[in-house]
Amino acid sequence: MTTVVTPKGFRAAGLAAGIKANGNPDLALVVNDGPEYGAAGVFTRNKVKAAPVLWSQQVLTTGRLRAVVLNSGGANACTGPEGFQTAHATAEKAAQLLGCGAIEVAVCSTGLIGAQLPREIVLAGVEKAVAALDASPQAGLAAATAIMTTDTVAKQAAHTDAAGWCIGGLTKGAGMIAPSMATMLAVLTTDAVLDPVLLEPALRAAVRVSFDRLDIDGSMSTNDTVLLLSSGASGVTPQPEVFTAALREVCTDLAGQMQADAEGVTKRIVVRVSGAVSEDEAVTVARTVARDSLVKTAIFGADANWGRIAAAVGYSDATVEPDRLDIAINGVPLCRGGVAAGGRTDADLSGPDVLIAIGLGLSDGAAEIRTTDLSLAYVEENSAYPS
Amino acid sequence: MTTVVTPKGFRAAGLAAGIKANGNPDLALVVNDGPEYGAAGVFTRNKVKAAPVLWSQQVLTTGRLRAVVLNSGGANACTGPEGFQTAHATAEKAAQLLGCGAIEVAVCSTGLIGAQLPREIVLAGVEKAVAALDASPQAGLAAATAIMTTDTVAKQAAHTDAAGWCIGGLTKGAGMIAPSMATMLAVLTTDAVLDPVLLEPALRAAVRVSFDRLDIDGSMSTNDTVLLLSSGASGVTPQPEVFTAALREVCTDLAGQMQADAEGVTKRIVVRVSGAVSEDEAVTVARTVARDSLVKTAIFGADANWGRIAAAVGYSDATVEPDRLDIAINGVPLCRGGVAAGGRTDADLSGPDVLIAIGLGLSDGAAEIRTTDLSLAYVEENSAYPS
Incomplete structure (x- = not known):
């Protein structure tokens, strides 16, 4: 099992601190033991930012982290x-126990918006987590498990490079997922030796085409955080582009796991757009289709209703020429040049994977967005959470 | 009963032409017998426009209409x-029977995207409709009934002015409703004597704060059309602002009927935003909240989950200062200055009407968007239509 502690120089812990009323695991800690402490972060663009986001953004301006405390x-x-003071106190507590400064400890939270965290319970949990720190795969799994909310499985990924360095990662997130990675937390670790100034661009490049291309329900959370911690403990220095490619692969793997475990999902949908004026416009079209409730309910019903896709393409904020529009579902052309190209019953949507391919016929801009169907279970889960 | 033929100078018909396989009414005709033939139209902004929209936009450049043929x-x-030729042939047929030019006949369609209409059946239906034309309330109701798709009730409204003129209207629409009045058709008639150049501004002003402020699912149709026909048959000339206000009232009434009959609705939601930097930004915030799947599912579950509302406000494309944000549901303050202001169980969401009041505390921009909850029935209906 490859985990967030697969790279050398990291320890982790995860446990039930008592924040969740049901007694499930709810507090995780990831510690970088060095020798390097490089770090970078990408955060939600929501203007309403959670206290831990405000804290961690401040902390990350140093480009350096010793530890991350995460809670569900x-x-x-x-x-x-009061909430900001709780985030600060959490970092302070971890720093004190680990022998570093609070400015070297990031904090991530996920769960219900609007309620204060039970500060003393969180601080006691940090104490237990520090005592439980370990570099075993079990410890990595415990950390990944402790940040789950409506997730049904812990999500981990890793890349082990033949040159002797590796990347590990954990994530959570199953709903409220939209541009800027809504309601998701992820911690990526690496033991590669990296120039600290490369970390943030590498992370941004990886996130842009992985977590940012996952759009479950168009809702952007107040808490999204993706952190990258670098220990340099392998002693091996990869080429920056090799590292970035590997990081992208790990992030894409994690994003795929989030898609597969999204709330109430019965279909995993890829919306692939080509022929757009630019990559940005391809993303715009793909995202508009991926968010359209009528498209998503049709796919839930295994109905290749390409007309709803054409309508969504048409109201997207991108250049579209209706008579150049091609649409295929699972490889079956249904619309060509803006007109029906076959029977809508020709495409088989009975399986769990659906590929919607949209050709705009304008230029070579291309992009993919991953999403899910809009199912009865999505409505059931989100109308009852938290009950 | 007040209908589209309540104003003097209009006749209507509605019948089952055989376009729908189930034999339900599917073709309507509204005719203006003058003496004036002023007309204006507002159409979908979707770049993928249905053939009848392309036809009717062209026709409306003359500012003059004798008739409208509508089909579900x-x-x-x-x-x-081929589809454009069908729209053209439909107008041609009506014109020939009514003794006018095709350029004086608008066409509106609603239903499944991507299939050709059975042209001969439509043309035969036009012939029957012309023969059935009548100025009775029953004829107005028949027209309103013939354009229903997933609507469960025919939608009509009217304004009768003490000065001796009136406005009548019919509409349809229950899903795919978003800015620019998606999947809705409406015909408004008046016997007021009006300067033709006033018609379009009056219609745009009325639509802007009625149909355009209804957002059921964020999906914008390829077919939206709102037409205003003026006969001048009352011989009474109202003040332009008096006419516009009455037109706005009729459109708001019709939009309310669409909201009440929206697909799978269990709650009628008004999102009221005040304190925005401008009216446009108030609309942006209200629309973002109205479209958020997590907000809509929470309301379906009668859960006053104001945190989801705060998150949606925060990711809207408007100026927001988190520590000035106030949120109340059904009159109960739940968030004040960006922080919890009461228990979320204090607000009673058990009834069918929910008012979400959002104060941004910045300036005096205000607006309302009407929407509905995201229910199990919405998913059921839209995953099975058309089966």
Whole structure:
């Protein structure tokens, strides 16, 4: 099992601190033991940012991290100065126990917006987590498990390079997932020796085509955080582009796991757009289709209703020439040049994977967005959470 | 009963032409017998426009209409030159029977995208409709009934002015409703004597704050059309602002009926935003909240989950200062200054009407968007239509 502690120089822990009323695991800790402490972060673009996001953004300006404390069971968002003090106290507590400064400890939270976290319970949990720190795969799994909310499985990925360095990662997220990686937390670790100034561009490049291309329901969370920690413990220095490619692969793997475990999913949908004026416009078209409730309910019903796809393409904020529009579903052309090209019953949507291929016929801009169907279970789960 | 033929100078018909396989009414005709023939139209902004929209936009450049043919049972969208010829032939047929030019006949269609309409059946239907034309309320109701798709009730409204003129209207639409009045057709008639150049501005002003402020699922149709026909038959000339206000009232009434009958609705939601930097930004915030699947499922579950509302406000494309954000549901303050202001169980969401009031605390921009919850029935209906 490859985990967030597969790279040398990292330890982790995950446990039930008592934040969640049901007694499930709810607190995780990932520690970088060095020798290097490089770090970078990408955060939600939501203007309403949770206290831990405000704290961690501040911390990350140093480009350096010793540890990350993560909790589920509460987002610590819309909690005002008291909530910020809780995030600060959490970092302070970890720093004190690990022998570093609070400015070297990031904090991530996920759960219900608007409620204060039970500060003393969180701080006691940090103490237990520090005591439980370990470099075993079990410890990595425990950390990945402790940040789950409506996730049904822990999500981990890794890349082991033949040159002797590796990347590990964990993530959570199953709903409220949209541009800027909504309601997702991810921690990526590496023991490659990396110039600290390369970390943020590498992370941004990887996130842009992985987590940012996952759009479950168009909702962007207050808490999204992706962190990259680098220990340099392998002693091996990869080429920057080799590292970035590997990081992208790990992030794409994690994003795929999030898609597969999204709330109420019965179909995994890839919306692939080609022929757009630019990559940005391809993303715009793909995202508009991926968010359209009528497209998503049709796919749930295994109905190749390409007319709804054409309508969504048409109202997207991108250049579209209706008489150049091609649409195929699972390889079966259904619309060519803006007109029906076959029977809509020709495409088989009975399986769990659906590929919607849209050709705009304008230029060579291309992109993919991954999404899911809009199912009865999605509505059931989200109308009852938290009950 | 007040209908589209309540104003003097109009006749209507509605019948089952055989376009719908189930034999339900599917063809309507509204005729203006003058003495004036002023007309204006507002159409979908979708770049993929149905053939009848392309036809009617062209026709409306004259500012003059004698008749409108409307059909359900097929959108005639993504149907290429053949579909355009069908729209043209439909207008031609009505014109020939009514003794006017095709350029004086608008065409509106609604139904499945991507299938050709059965042209001969439509033309035969036009012939029957012309023979059935009548100025009775029953004829108005028959027209309103013939354009229903997933609507469960015919939708009509009217304004009768003490000065001796009136406005009548019919509409359809229950899903795919978004800015620019998606999947809705409406015909408004008036016997007021009006300067033709006033018609379009009056219609745009009325639509902007009625149909355009209804957003069921964020999907914008290929077929939206709102037409205003003026006969001048009352001989009474109202003040332009008096006419516009009455037209706005009729459109708002019709939009309310569409909201109440939206697909799978269990809650009628008004999102009211105040304190925005501008009216446009208030609309942006209200629309973002109205479209958020997590907000809509929470309301379906009668859960006053204001944190999801705060998150949606935060990712809207408008100026937001998190620590000035106030949120109340059904009059109960739940968030004040960006922080919890009460228990979320304080607000009673058990009834069918939910008012979400959002204060941004920045300036005096205000607006309302009407929407509905995201229910199990919405998913059921849209995953099975058409089966």
